[in-house]
Amino acid sequence: MFRHKRALTTVAVTALAVSLSATPTHAVGVGNDKKPSNGDNATGNAGKDGSLSASVSNIRVTYPSGGDGGGKQGNLGTVDPNWKPPACWYEPAFSPDQLKKFVDTDGGGDVGIHESWFGKGLWTDHYRDGKPADNFDLKAAKNSSAEGYKDYNLGKDGYFWRGVAPDPNASASWDCGRIMFWVDAGQVPDDPNAPTPKTLAEYAYNKVKVPETEVELKPAARSTVNLPTWVWLDKGTFKDVKVRAALPNTGLWAETTAKPVALHLDPGTEDAEVFPASGDCAINDDGSIGTPYTKDAADETPPCGIRYLRASDGAPYQLSASVTWKITWQGSDGTTGDLPDGTFETTQDMNVQEIQSVNR
Known part of the structure; x- marks a missing residue:
């Protein structure tokens, strides 16, 4: 039957x-x-x-750069809620x-x-x-x-x-x-x-995996009211991620590249200031973000950082650091294009105390 x-x-x-x-x-x-x-x-x-x-x-996905599974990784979210x-x-x-x-x-x-x-x-x-x-x-x-x-x-x-x-x-x-x-x-x-190559590029978008990286802080994990917390990442922490999607027996392929372009800070409370005021710290050409903290700069305004204005009172603030990734693609027929920027967010606890001093 x-x-x-x-x-x-x-x-x-x-x-x-x-x-x-x-x-x-x-x-x-x-x-x-x-x-x-x-x-x-x-x-x-x-x-x-x-x-x-x-x-x-049957689409075959490979990673010419990045996305190799080293360390914790996650999939990008798109900044365009209407994109599918x-x-x-x-x-x-x-x-x-x-x-x-x-x-x-x-x-x-x-x-x-x-x-x-x-x-x-x-x-x-x-x-x-x-x-x-x-x-x-x-x-x-x-x-x-x-x-x-x-x-x-x-x-x-x-x-x-x-x-x-x-x-x-x-x-x-x-x-x-x-x-x-x-x-x-x-x-x-x-x-x-x-x-088409664009079909494969869009398919590859959902296969982009980026590192779950916590930003470097000074003071680390415990800040002090009214004193700045410096935020930075060493060069090379964020690297371009390239995903190749190929459809067997068609000759069609596309490479989708995610390039980190900015770090956005959200202190987790309205009782705080961020530097710069937009909260967007540019990623430098060498892949670094901000400037490393030095003890001589404890009272200076960091190029990338936060100043908390009120103590966390036992419940740590959730500092959010989200990286924006610019997405581009190129295809087997020579076509190229852009896809919506992607974001990936991590959070970490920030305990803020009232003591008007900092551990240098």
């Missing part, structure tokens, strides 16, 4: 639950940019349970041989973002025997029809492409409603949701 299930999100009138087959399927997908994979070790289409999943992309990464796109999923092997050995999983086929007959009808099948275009007035294929296009040079959506529940993921379709080698589909 064959099962043909369509998964609808809240944007649909009816919600249907999609259950995977009892025996997990194993993905057979594309390999690297140089030649097709034989599929034996391909996992780019597999979900965590081993099934063929349209929420998993791509909701969906199409990408190569199977060569003809890989698709035949998948159908013969597994035959269950997502044929599109919102359409799953369980049962070999559904796959052989369309991809082997040439029978047409419906695309699942929820936003269209009527589902479009996809022409069938003969013998999985064996002997032809190209790939079957399929929609991918990191979050299939996102309403915009319905823009990619086609079931898996053929594209000749060296081509990208004529579709508004075909991948």
